[in-house]
Amino acid sequence: MFGFNVLKQSTKSRARAGVIQTAHGPVETPVFMPVGTLGSVKSVTPEELTASGVQIILGNTYHLYLRPGREVISRFHGLHGFMNWHGPILTDSGGFQVFSLAKLARVTAEGVAFQSHIDGSSHLLTPEISIEIQGWLGSDIMMCLDQCTAYPASFEAAERAEETTFDWARRCRDAWRSAGGGHQALFGIVQGGMHQELRRKSAERLAALDFSGYALGGLSVGEPLDLMLQTADFSLPLLPDEKPKYIMGVGRPEDLIDLVCLGADMFDCVLPTRNARNGQLFTADGTLTITHAWHRTDSDPPEPGCACYTCRNYSRAYLRHLFLSRELLAYRLNTIHNVHFFVDFLRRIREAILKDEFEDFKKRFYENREI
Numbered sequence: 106m107f108g109f110n111v112l113k114q115s116t117k118s119r120a121r122a123g124v125i126q127t128a129h130g131p132v133e134t135p136v137f138m139p140v141g142t143l144g145s146v147k148s149v150t151p152e153e154l155t156a157s158g159v160q161i162i163l164g165n166t167y168h169l170y171l172r173p174g175r176e177v178i179s180r181f182h183g184l185h186g187f188m189n190w191h192g193p194i195l196t197d198s199g200g201f202q203v204f205s206l207a208k209l210a211r212v213t214a215e216g217v218a219f220q221s222h223i224d225g226s227s228h229l230l231t232p233e234i235s236i237e238i239q240g241w242l243g244s245d246i247m248m249c250l251d252q253c254t255a256y257p258a259s260f261e262a263a264e265r266a267e268e269t270t271f272d273w274a275r276r277c278r279d280a281w282r283s284a285g286g287g288h289q290a291l292f293g294i295v296q297g298g299m300h301q302e303l304r305r306k307s308a309e310r311l312a313a314l315d316f317s318g319y320a321l322g323g324l325s326v327g328e329p330l331d332l333m334l335q336t337a338d339f340s341l342p343l344l345p346d347e348k349p350k351y352i353m354g355v356g357r358p359e360d361l362i363d364l365v366c367l368g369a370d371m372f373d374c375v376l377p378t379r380n381a382r383n384g385q386l387f388t389a390d391g392t393l394t395i396t397h398a399w400h401r402t403d404s405d406p407p408e409p410g411c412a413c414y415t416c417r418n419y420s421r422a423y424l425r426h427l428f429l430s431r432e433l434l435a436y437r438l439n440t441i442h443n444v445h446f447f448v449d450f451l452r453r454i455r456e457a458i459l460k461d462e463f464e465d466f467k468k469r470f471y472e473n474r475e476i
């Protein structure tokens with residue numbers, strides 16, 4: 106059921122356009138995936154996501170496992186039925202949130218023991234349990250449990266995390282295979298901090314396990330931008346070209362265009378949704394802060410020419426008023442625009458790649474930015 110085809114490879118860079126086939130339909134790449142942490146992309150409905158051009162969303166295993174949990178979600182035959190989103194879903198392994206949100210996370214021989222950030226209850230997340238949870242969530246793409254290192258991480262610390270990540274990846278793959286694999290794909294995650302030797306080792310060992318796709322984890326964790334791009338530039342070509350390549354948790358529009366140029370196919374980030382709720386709107390010229398006084402009587406839409414529902418119907422002055430009045434509609438309208446901006450940005454990048462004009466597109470993008 107799962108498949109990936111590269112339709113066009115740029116002649117001037119590693120940028121490429123492709124299609125991923127999933128049990129819930131195709132995904133055209135490069136693609137941006139909005140984050141639906143708790144079973145919703147905050148403040149917008151699935152219909153609004155579809156109207157914004159969203160093809161695939163991300164769900165967080167850690168949160169959904171703790172609340173509402175298996176009994177509730179299984180009654181709806183998985184996350185698709187529960188949240189009424191019938192397009193493709195990617196779920197993370199839960200590992201990142203265990204290490205960043207849960208209390209007292211401790212790596213053991215079996216997996217990682219932690220206490221819920223909600224009620225302090227004790228849990229154990231193992232590679233096998235992560236695959237089991239993602240199984241009942243019913244996502245189209247599951248991720249292997251991994252251990253992400255903070256920045257900076259010593260060689261020794263990054264090496265230990267890479268070892269754990271590889272061991273867990275093997276166990277995830279075995280659990281996935283013994284569950285039958287079915288219609289759900291499984292991606293491996295490359296770790297190794299900013300150490301090229303470890304990234305190479307991680308990528309090569311994971312490639313040998315033959316996953317459905319591959320992700321680079323542990324990027325955008327506080328390292329300088331140059332080092333993030335350098336690590337991605339080094340690591341992406343080490344992954345099999347016939348599989349989708351996903352950069353986790355990055356980032357800004359300028360990061361996305363640079364990473365597409367280096368050969369990345371998939372992205373997720375909370376930036377468009379989180380910033381929308383902070384009154385920050387993304388535009389081709391840069392970020393617009395809706396609270397600024399000069400938007401008080403501004404009758405322009407957030408981004409003139411934008412085809413989203415918000416820009417077709419509302420002015421900056423109205424959005425500013427809603428935001429300053431803390432009206433709930435502010436979050437929804439801002440989110441619709443930002444999600445549309447990211448999704449449409451990747452759609453236009455894809456179009457440019459298909460015409461082999463991506464590098465010109467990238468040049469024009471940087472010329473338009475107010476830096």
Ligand SMILES: [Zn+2]
Nearest residue numbers: 411413416442
């Ligand atoms: Zn718009």
